[in-house]
Amino acid sequence: MKVMRELDEGSGLADPADSAVIEVRDLRMRYGPVEVLQGVDFTVRSGEVIALLGPNGAGKTTTIEILEGFRVRSGGDARVLGTDPAHGDERWRARLGVVLQSWRDHGRWRVRHLLDHFGRYYAPYSDEGRIRPLPTDELMAAVGLTEHADKRVARLSGGQRRRLDVAIGIVGRPDVLFLDEPTAGFDPQARRDFHDLVHRLSDLDDTTILLTTHDLDEAEKLADRILILADGKIVADGSADRLARQVSRDAQVRWSVGGEHFVHATDDATGFVRDLFAQHGEEIGDLEVRRATLEDTYMAIVRRDEG
Amino acid sequence: MNPTLHAARLGVSRGWTEFKNSVVNPQDIGFTAVTSVALVVVMYFQRDATLPGTSLSLAAVTLPSVLGMLTAFNALLGAVGSLAVEREDGTLLRAKALPQGMVGYLVGRIVSVSLTTVISVLIVLVAGLFLVPSLTRTGPGGWLTMAWVILLGLLATLPLGAIVGSLANSPQTVAGLSMLAVGGLTAISGIFYPLTALAGWLQALAHVFPLYWLGLGMRSALSPASAAAAEIGGSWHTLETIGVLGAWSVAGLLLAPPILRRMARREAGSLMQLRRDRALQRIG
Known part of the structure; x- marks a missing residue:
C-alpha cells in the first residue's frame, strides 16, 4: 500500500493537495459553552487508512459526524472529496460509506x-x-x-x-469509508476477518478509510497513519513507528548470562546487542529487545498533553 | 435514470416489504386483531338498538363512523409511531446515509402506513357486512365516496402524524400523548354516539379536527340516506367535509416537508445515543 502511494506521488501528482480526499483545517465544534473541537487539522490522501484514536469524549465521533455531513461544524474548514460536507449533494453522498457506532434498525x-x-x-x-x-x-x-x-x-x-x-x-x-468503532463486540476471528476486509478494500478498490477505535493493536495493524485526538486537538500524527520514536527512542534490552538476568535501556539497541555478543558470545540467553508499544506511546502522548 | 424517481420507486418496494413484515409480525397482528374484535363486539351489541328518532339500527351508523376513526388512528399514529421508533433505532440515519435515502424512506412509510390503514378498515368492514344488513345495499356511489373519504383522510392525517413525530424531543412520550389525544378526540367526534348529544362548545371543537369529518364522510357513504336526519342540520355536509379535510391535507403537505427536512438534518448518531441513554435512565 505504502509503495503504491509513493508511486502515485511520483507519477505526476506533484501537489499533494491534489490527492487529498479529506482536508480539515482549524475545525471547531462547540456544544453550548463546551468547545469539543478546538482547531483540528489533518489531511487524508487517496487510498490511505487512518486510525483516529483518543480518550472518550475527545471528539472522535463529532469529527467523523462533521465529515459525514451529519453535523454542522461551528467553525473552521472541512472538505471531503473536494466538497464541504455541510453542503454535500446526493452524488457526493453516493461516494461515501458510513458505519456509525450503534444501529438497531x-x-x-x-x-x-x-x-x-x-x-x-x-x-x-x-x-x-x-x-x-x-x-x-x-x-x-x-x-x-x-x-x-x-x-x-x-x-x-x-x-x-x-x-x-x-x-x-x-x-x-465508497471512495471514502468512515468507520466509528467498527469492531466493538467482535470475537478474535471476526476481528481478523474484518482486518482482512479493510486491507482488501484499501488495496483493490483504493478506498480511503477513516476509522476510530479503542483497540491500539487494531490501529497499528490497519492504519497507515495514526491521529491522536485529545482535548479537542490533534496531538500526534504519524505511523505507529514514528509516533513511538517521537515519544522515546529508547528500547529495552533483556538478556541473561549464566542464569543471571539483566535489563538495559538504550537508544541504540542494535549496537548494544552487537557489543553484548562480542563480549559474552554464546553465553547470552533469553535475549529480548522491546521497543515502546503503541500503547506506551499513546499513554505517554495523551498524558503529556493533559499534563 | 432520474435518481429521485429511482429512489421513490425503491420507496414503494420498501413500503411493500415493511407492510409484509408487519403482516407476519405477531405483535402487529395481535394489535390489529384485538382492536378489530373489540369494535365488532361493540357493533354486535348495538345491532338491535336504533338511532334515536329513526328505525335504523345504531350499528348501521356506528360502523361507518368507526371506519373513519380507524383511518385517522392508523394513519396518524402509524406515522407518529414509526418516526418515533425509527429516529431512535437508526433507521432514519441509515436513510440519510444513502443517496436519496430520505425520499425512499418517506415514500416507503407512506406506502406501508396507507396499506396498513386500508387493511384494518377492510377487516372491520367485512365483519360489518355480516352484522349490518343495510350495508350490503350500498351502491357503487357509496363505495366510491368511501374510497375518496379514506384517501382524503390519509392525506389529512398522515402528514400531520409525520409533523408531530418530527417535532417531538422525546419520541416515546409523544407516541403516548398522540394516542391520548386521538382517543379524547374520538370521544367528542360523534363516533360512538351522535355529536348532537354533546355540549355546544365540544361540538364546535370537534368541527375543527379531521376525525369528526372522517366519521361524517364515512356515514354519508355507507349509511342509508334517511340517517342524515340524525346529523347536525339533517345533512351530510359533503362540501364542508371536503373543505375541512382538504384544508388539513394542504396544511400538512405544505408543512411536513420542511419540518421533516429540519428534523432529518439534525439527526446524528451521537444524538441518537443521547436519547437512548436518557430512555434507559428512565427505565432503570
Missing part, C-alpha cells in the same frame, strides 16, 4: 433483502471504473454473512449485526 428485514435494497440506491451513481453497487452475494461472502442471508436482522448475534453494518457501509463501493 431494520430488525424485521432479512439480510440479503436488506443489502439488496440498500444497494439499489447507488445504481444511478456508477462512476467510470466504479460500478455501483457491489453484487449482494459477493458482499455477503466478503463479510461472512452468506450462511445468514435469509435470517431476519433482529436474529443476528452482536458480531454478525456489526458485520452487516460494515456491509451496508460498503455496499455502494
Whole structure:
C-alpha cells in the first residue's frame, strides 16, 4: 500500500493537495459553552487508512459526524472529496460509506433483502471504473454473512449485526469509508476477518478509510497513519513507528548470562546487542529487545498533553 | 435514470416489504386483531338498538363512523409511531446515509402506513357486512365516496402524524400523548354516539379536527340516506367535509416537508445515543 502511494506521488501528482480526499483545517465544534473541537487539522490522501484514536469524549465521533455531513461544524474548514460536507449533494453522498457506532434498525428485514435494497440506491451513481453497487452475494461472502442471508436482522448475534453494518457501509463501493468503532463486540476471528476486509478494500478498490477505535493493536495493524485526538486537538500524527520514536527512542534490552538476568535501556539497541555478543558470545540467553508499544506511546502522548 | 424517481420507486418496494413484515409480525397482528374484535363486539351489541328518532339500527351508523376513526388512528399514529421508533433505532440515519435515502424512506412509510390503514378498515368492514344488513345495499356511489373519504383522510392525517413525530424531543412520550389525544378526540367526534348529544362548545371543537369529518364522510357513504336526519342540520355536509379535510391535507403537505427536512438534518448518531441513554435512565 505504502509503495503504491509513493508511486502515485511520483507519477505526476506533484501537489499533494491534489490527492487529498479529506482536508480539515482549524475545525471547531462547540456544544453550548463546551468547545469539543478546538482547531483540528489533518489531511487524508487517496487510498490511505487512518486510525483516529483518543480518550472518550475527545471528539472522535463529532469529527467523523462533521465529515459525514451529519453535523454542522461551528467553525473552521472541512472538505471531503473536494466538497464541504455541510453542503454535500446526493452524488457526493453516493461516494461515501458510513458505519456509525450503534444501529438497531431494520430488525424485521432479512439480510440479503436488506443489502439488496440498500444497494439499489447507488445504481444511478456508477462512476467510470466504479460500478455501483457491489453484487449482494459477493458482499455477503466478503463479510461472512452468506450462511445468514435469509435470517431476519433482529436474529443476528452482536458480531454478525456489526458485520452487516460494515456491509451496508460498503455496499455502494465508497471512495471514502468512515468507520466509528467498527469492531466493538467482535470475537478474535471476526476481528481478523474484518482486518482482512479493510486491507482488501484499501488495496483493490483504493478506498480511503477513516476509522476510530479503542483497540491500539487494531490501529497499528490497519492504519497507515495514526491521529491522536485529545482535548479537542490533534496531538500526534504519524505511523505507529514514528509516533513511538517521537515519544522515546529508547528500547529495552533483556538478556541473561549464566542464569543471571539483566535489563538495559538504550537508544541504540542494535549496537548494544552487537557489543553484548562480542563480549559474552554464546553465553547470552533469553535475549529480548522491546521497543515502546503503541500503547506506551499513546499513554505517554495523551498524558503529556493533559499534563 | 432520474435518481429521485429511482429512489421513490425503491420507496414503494420498501413500503411493500415493511407492510409484509408487519403482516407476519405477531405483535402487529395481535394489535390489529384485538382492536378489530373489540369494535365488532361493540357493533354486535348495538345491532338491535336504533338511532334515536329513526328505525335504523345504531350499528348501521356506528360502523361507518368507526371506519373513519380507524383511518385517522392508523394513519396518524402509524406515522407518529414509526418516526418515533425509527429516529431512535437508526433507521432514519441509515436513510440519510444513502443517496436519496430520505425520499425512499418517506415514500416507503407512506406506502406501508396507507396499506396498513386500508387493511384494518377492510377487516372491520367485512365483519360489518355480516352484522349490518343495510350495508350490503350500498351502491357503487357509496363505495366510491368511501374510497375518496379514506384517501382524503390519509392525506389529512398522515402528514400531520409525520409533523408531530418530527417535532417531538422525546419520541416515546409523544407516541403516548398522540394516542391520548386521538382517543379524547374520538370521544367528542360523534363516533360512538351522535355529536348532537354533546355540549355546544365540544361540538364546535370537534368541527375543527379531521376525525369528526372522517366519521361524517364515512356515514354519508355507507349509511342509508334517511340517517342524515340524525346529523347536525339533517345533512351530510359533503362540501364542508371536503373543505375541512382538504384544508388539513394542504396544511400538512405544505408543512411536513420542511419540518421533516429540519428534523432529518439534525439527526446524528451521537444524538441518537443521547436519547437512548436518557430512555434507559428512565427505565432503570
